[in-house]
Amino acid sequence: MSVPFYNFQKLHDEKFQKDIMNRFEEIVSQNAFVEGKYNFSFEERFSKMQNAKNTLLLANGTDALEIALLAYGVGHGDKVGVAAISFYATAECVYNVGATPVFIDVDPKSGLICVESTKRMVEKHNLKAIIPVHIYGQPAPIEELEKVCEKHDVKIIEDGAQSQGGFYQNGKPIGSSKHITTFSFYPTKNLGAFGDAGAVTLADSELTEKIKSIRNHGRSPNGHALIGRNSRCDHMQAAVLDLKLDSIEEQNKMRKQVASWYYEALEGVAIRIPPKEMLELSSWHLFPIGLNSRDQKYAAQDYLRSKEIGCTLFYEKALPEEAPIINVEGEREHAIHFAQTTLCIPMNPFISKDEVVKVAQEIKNFLAQ
Numbered sequence: 001m002s003v004p005f006y007n008f009q010k011l012h013d014e015k016f017q018k019d020i021m022n023r024f025e026e027i028v029s030q031n032a033f034v035e036g037k038y039n040f041s042f043e044e045r046f047s048k049m050q051n052a053k054n055t056l057l058l059a060n061g062t063d064a065l066e067i068a069l070l071a072y073g074v075g076h077g078d079k080v081g082v083a084a085i086s087f088y089a090t091a092e093c094v095y096n097v098g099a100t101p102v103f104i105d106v107d108p109k110s111g112l113i114c115v116e117s118t119k120r121m122v123e124k125h126n127l128k129a130i131i132p133v134h135i136y137g138q139p140a141p142i143e144e145l146e147k148v149c150e151k152h153d154v155k156i157i158e159d160g161a162q163s164q165g166g167f168y169q170n171g172k173p174i175g176s177s178k179h180i181t182t183f184s185f186y187p188t189k190n191l192g193a194f195g196d197a198g199a200v201t202l203a204d205s206e207l208t209e210k211i212k213s214i215r216n217h218g219r220s221p222n223g224h225a226l227i228g229r230n231s232r233c234d235h236m237q238a239a240v241l242d243l244k245l246d247s248i249e250e251q252n253k254m255r256k257q258v259a260s261w262y263y264e265a266l267e268g269v270a271i272r273i274p275p276k277e278m279l280e281l282s283s284w285h286l287f288p289i290g291l292n293s294r295d296q297k298y299a300a301q302d303y304l305r306s307k308e309i310g311c312t313l314f315y316e317k318a319l320p321e322e323a324p325i326i327n328v329e330g331e332r333e334h335a336i337h338f339a340q341t342t343l344c345i346p347m348n349p350f351i352s353k354d355e356v357v358k359v360a361q362e363i364k365n366f367l368a369q
């Protein structure tokens with residue numbers, strides 16, 4: 001029995017393929033290739049799901065981060081606090097608007113941004129904004145971060161690339177806060193397009209108009225009003241996302257079921273697993289486990305793969321260990337250890353209880369060697 005990490009075959013089953021081909025035929029027959037009816041339908045329905053005032057589709061999740069920074073007026077000379085466990089784009093976007101990142105360390109149990117480290121970095125570096133990441137789908141502690149940031153007028157941009165359908169600690173959907181939350185719909189995310197797409201959710205109507213303009217070359221009803229860019233979302237991608245919205249909440253529930261089986265099957269095993277309170281909150285994009293050392297992590301990966309269990313390193317290195325950004329200021333101690341020891345085991349909506357039991361058994365077999 002092999003246990004795949006992703007399962008696109010089941011995700012894009014025969015019925016889905018038929019439905020999406022119908023939509024593509026419709027788009028082709030109408031020559032409606034950008035910002036068509038499925039863009040508007042998706043934006044409205046995603047807002048409802050995330051309990052957000054507005055959703056704006058964009059070309060990808062990295063653009064969403066960059067455009068959020070631009071919308072808040074972050075640019076040359078500014079410093080932006082970045083959670084040190086994330087995908088590279090979370091730091092890259094800061095450079096691409098001309099600002100400089102400062103790393104903020106993470107909680108050693110969850111990999112989520114550490115509030116104490118945030119406080120120190122905000123006070124020391126006069127940050128203009130911070131980017132907490134809802135990493136693996138778990139919610140970053142936004143209310144606590146707000147207390148730190150509001151005192152110093154620091155903007156918060158939530159990187160929700162992995163958290164479609166996840167919830168904050170207060171039970172409200174991620175993306176419903178007063179901040180700009182960014183999403184990626186890269187194909188492997190919980191809600192994935194057939195290529196690149198992204199979005200922001202936000203409440204502020206002025207910022208909403210500004211981002212609408214930025215994504216379409218600075219256009220306004222009376223000509224071009226600012227220097228923007230092209231970050232429109234293709235109609236075909238919007239059609240895929242809008243169709244997948246029909247099942248995303250059900251699929252996230254299936255991910256949560258898989259996570260609860262993992263908690264059961266891994267009870268008492270000598271590895272780090274996500275904090276139990278995440279069960280009800282996370283979108284369960286990934287299920288990270290922590291080994292004792294980097295060597296043990298690589299050995300576990302080899303062992304599990306030899307048993308046909310898909311596993312992947314998210315992330316092979318903490319951001320401050322990536323060569324182009326290695327000398328960046330900030331804190332990183334826990335993040336480096338976290339990245340060195342973390343391995344992600346199969347997580348998708350189509351994993352059975354038997355498969356979870358097999359993965360857990362093989363982890364135990366590995367540790368007993």
Ligand SMILES: *Cc1c(COP(=O)(O)O)cnc(C)c1O
Pocket residue numbers: 060061062063086087089090133159161162183184185186196197198
């Ligand atoms: C995927 C991802 C991004 C980037 O999104 P793209 O759509 O690939 O540009 C940013 N941040 C995090 C945490 C991600 O997982």
